[in-house]
Amino acid sequence: MVSIQHHGAVQGVTGSCHQMTLSSGEALLVDCGMFQGAESAGRELDEEFGEKQIDFPLDNIKALVVTHCHIDHVGRIPFLLAAGFNGPIYATQATAHLLPLVIEDAIKVGVSRDKDLINKVLQRLQQLLKPIPYDQWFVVDGLPKTRGRFRVAGHIMGSAYVEFDAQGERVLFSGDLGAPHSPLLPAPKSPYKADIVVIESTYGDKLHEGRKKRRQLLKSVIERCLKDRGTVLIPAFSIGRTQELLYELEEIIHRATKRSNAKQQEKAETQSPWETIDVIVDSPLAAKFTAHYRDLKHLWDAEAQKKLADNRHPLSFDQLITIDSHQQHMKLVQHLKDSGRPSIVIAASGMCAGGRIQNHLKALLPDSRTEVLFVGYQAKGTPGRDIQTYGPRGGYVFLDNERIDIRAGIFTISGYSAHADQANLVSFVKRIYKKPSEVRVVHGDEEAKAALVKKLQAIVPGAKVWVPHE
CATH class of the missing domain: 3.60.15.10 (Ribonuclease Z/Hydroxyacylglutathione hydrolase-like)
Incomplete structure (x- = not known):
């Protein structure tokens, strides 16, 4: 045996x-x-x-x-x-x-x-x-x-x-x-x-939310930020979760754009905010993995294959922006802090224990226009778990030994784990x-x-x- x-x-x-x-x-x-x-x-x-x-x-x-x-x-x-x-x-x-x-x-x-x-x-x-x-x-x-x-x-x-x-x-x-x-x-x-x-x-x-429900939650959290003119920060690991989120965001944008185009044909004057929002992947490693995911598309499921056949690009759409250098990253952090431009930022690490997400959190957690959306498990002892636990109470978190007060909205969608x-x-x-x-x-x-x-x-x-x- x-x-x-x-x-x-x-x-x-x-x-x-x-x-x-x-x-x-x-x-x-x-x-x-x-x-x-x-x-x-x-x-x-x-x-x-x-x-x-x-x-x-x-x-x-x-x-x-x-x-x-x-x-x-x-x-x-x-x-x-x-x-x-x-x-x-x-x-x-x-x-x-x-x-x-x-x-x-x-x-x-x-x-x-x-x-x-x-x-x-x-x-x-x-x-x-x-x-x-x-x-x-x-x-x-x-x-x-x-x-x-x-x-x-x-x-x-x-x-x-x-x-x-x-x-x-x-x-x-x-x-x-x-x-x-x-x-x-x-x-x-x-x-x-x-x-x-x-x-x-x-x-x-x-038990996770169903896919339809979690996509609706994702959409509603982001629309709240659009209304508040703030940034949605999504801590996500570079492989797996980042690509799933991009896939779902492309679907939300595709549907919103389709509805907006139909309304424009009916002479509606308003444009969907989804057509202009930036989706930012602030991680060179995540960008590399996303490219590899595209290279490995023969392993995608039937639904994803159908999108490719329809000439859609769920991991490479028009509003997707990739931040490479550290200089670009720091410039982005300051720009979002100063402007409050509605954006979706996906950055590692997934548990906020390091990486570029920490700079975004330090700059934007004290801003009530910000929403932080957790889409994966936060282990005990990580900053992500602390933000998830104490953020909804208006608490604080230590990042790089610096106390950061949390005024941002904190949300968790477990289905994207x-x-x-x-x-x-x-x-x-x-x-x-x-x-x-x-x-x-x-x-x-x-x-x-x-x-x-x-x-x-x-x-x-x-x-x-x-x-x-x-």
């Missing part, structure tokens, strides 16, 4: 890293993610490579399998390489395409801007990467008679859940599962069978035809894990459904 250990994402929602070990002693890792927010506290410093993130032995670990390239699933890969890992790194073709960009940015933000160091890590990463198509079994080097397969997870481009056949057992690691009906990406489909399932629980105690909600997670397990005998619930706050365990116990009676620890 296989055994499973967890080196992250069991005390919270970040740092995903799971070890599957055969009875012979050989092992593989599934993901190697960075800890974020309060979950990163108390980690020792390593003189050679920043924080000491690899605190488990690597002697028997023969391979790394990556489910997708969000930082909380891949951010410790540079530390893994520095610690001596020398095995293959398996990923879907799209993830292998995007991963070097994520790793380069992670090193620049968290470790060093030394170009030689960055290039060495990226060169080593490229040497070890093994891109694998979806739905194709592959043999895991170094693990006797062990094979794996990536299946569409619908979370971000290239995301997958992974199945292993090992020692007569089918073991499934969910990675992060996407919600059905999300923009751009096809929904995940459950496998035929699984003996052991390791499943995420980010929203294990919550790109994560499956409780109903989606339960459905994923329910639709496994040959049910598992064990389900491990990870990657969630305590309340979310407990709620999901209770729901899953009703779906797989007799199975061991539990929350593991490191």
Whole structure:
């Protein structure tokens, strides 16, 4: 029988890293993610490579399998390489395409801007990467008679859940599962069978708004800002959420413009404000990912493909503006602060823990014309969680050790999280035809894990459904 250990994402929602070990002693890792927010506290410093993130032995670990390239699933890969890992790194073709960009940015933000160091890590990463198509079994080097397969997870481009056949057992690691009906990406489909399932629980105690409702919420928040002549700030991770938001904004603008044109034909004098609003992506990394998303459009879902056939460009429309240099960024921040020009600004980081969004927040949070719209999970200990918690009460937040009073409107739309909600997670397990005998619930706050365990116990009676620890 296989055994499973967890080196992250069991005390919270970040740092995903799971070890599957055969009875012979050989092992593989599934993901190697960075800890974020309060979950990163108390980690020792390593003189050679920043924080000491690899605190488990690597002697028997023969391979790394990556489910997708969000930082909380891949951010410790540079530390893994520095610690001596020398095995293959398996990923879907799209993830292998995007991963070097994520790793380069992670090193620049968290470790060093030394170009030689960055290039060495990226060169080593490229040497070890093994891109694998979806739905194709592959043999895991170094693990006797062990094979794996990536299946569409619908979370971000290239995301997958992974199945292993090992020692007569089918073991499934969910990675992060996407919600059905999300923009751009096809929904995940459950496998035929699984003996052991390791499943995420980010929203294990919550239900998302439906897509139609959340698009209406997005539209109404932005229209409120248009009325107040203020800026909508949307903290969003550079990969996945930014592209989904652009897709939805293009749809809102398209519909508003269509209605406005119809009214103009009826000699109406007013023009829809949606026709003139700027949609600003203030992140070079997000711009690069968006370009890659366009290159990977063969992976888009049927709805997105139809828009392309209709000569629409959901990730490259007329009102989209990209800010590249730091100088342009600072000029934009000052311009928005001084002018109050109605704009939509999408900037990283998604939890407000760094990046360009912090400069926007420092300048615009005290302005009552501003709206801050959270579209993804905010981990405990992050500025995003503090703004989300204390902002509606007229509180404050510390950014770069500076107290910033919050007079902006604060909104949250959970449906754009790109994560499956409780109903989606339960459905994923329910639709496994040959049910598992064990389900491990990870990657969630305590309340979310407990709620999901209770729901899953009703779906797989007799199975061991539990929350593991490191």
